[in-house]
Amino acid sequence: MRTPILSAFFGLLLIGCTTGDISGGGGDDDDGAAICGNGVIEATEGCDDGNAASGDGCSSTCVTEIARVDVSVDLPSVATDLASETMLTITVAGADGFRGPVTLAATAVDEASAVLPWTVELSAQSINVAYDSAPVTVVARVVIPSDGLAGTGSVRVTATSTAGAGTSTATTTFVVDNRVTIAVPAVNGKCAYPSSGAAAATRVKVGTKLRWVNKGTGPIIIHSNGGARGIPHQNNTASPIDGVYEKLEQSNQGGAGDLITTSAGGAFSWYCHSGGDDLGGNNPFILVVQ
Ligand SMILES: [Ca+2]
Ligand SMILES: [Ca+2]
Known part of the structure; x- marks a missing residue:
């Protein structure tokens, strides 16, 4: 027979083992590997948002995604004349979980990055990129004056996230005949x-x-x-x-x-x-x- 003291001792051991099992669980499978998508951040995971999808801030392999805004333009280059008008289609999209307001700016510069006196008008300068929706399209109207500089210039469109997702730039090169x-x-x-x-x-x-x-x-x-x-x-x-x-x-x-x-x-x-x-x-x- 156990003495009361020994019974108390074994009881404490049992409580200790039980407590250890609870703290070491939390989703580990039997071999101890982390399970991505179970909603619990485990040893090798940077995040776990409870799903197996990428593009929502936490990837399908539970790597934290850095939300960013992406801007692109439909024409990488344009051959045109002085006294001309060109329309560019600008596409703004969120990536890796980004959603939120974006500010657009556009400017024309020469090969030395000096600003050119071209007219560059955007159909919108403040847009909102929604999560998991179609990209936002904006039109840039570029007018090169009749007495402008013939040669090579560029129109740069910069999209800046006001929600901390950085900036993105798209460029169209213009070759302007005199x-x-x-x-x-x-x-x-x-x-x-x-x-x-x-x-x-x-x-x-x-x-x-x-x-x-x-x-x-x-x-x-x-x-x-x-x-x-x-x-x-x-x-x-x-x-x-x-x-x-x-x-x-x-x-x-x-x-x-x-x-x-x-x-x-x-x-x-x-x-x-x-x-x-x-x-x-x-x-x-x-x-x-x-
Ligand atoms: Ca997990
Ligand atoms: Ca996810």
């Missing part, structure tokens, strides 16, 4: 001018190539008084590039006219000699600057 196209639509057989008068002159730099494009369905003949700027009058037979406007009239309806390079600073006007009208001082002007 060329300005002047589209001339025809309305009821007459040219519809893109601007009126010297005050609204289109500014271009010396050396920029100009071309007029007939957007109408009938022939037009364009005259200019830009001879001193390198842009001939239509009937300037002395010019080695005489005939460019006839070409526009005869064969380039709806197509591209020839390129003419501006050679000196100053203002000149142009109008449709055929297809009308000559509006005098209200004709469209071009100002060539150094």
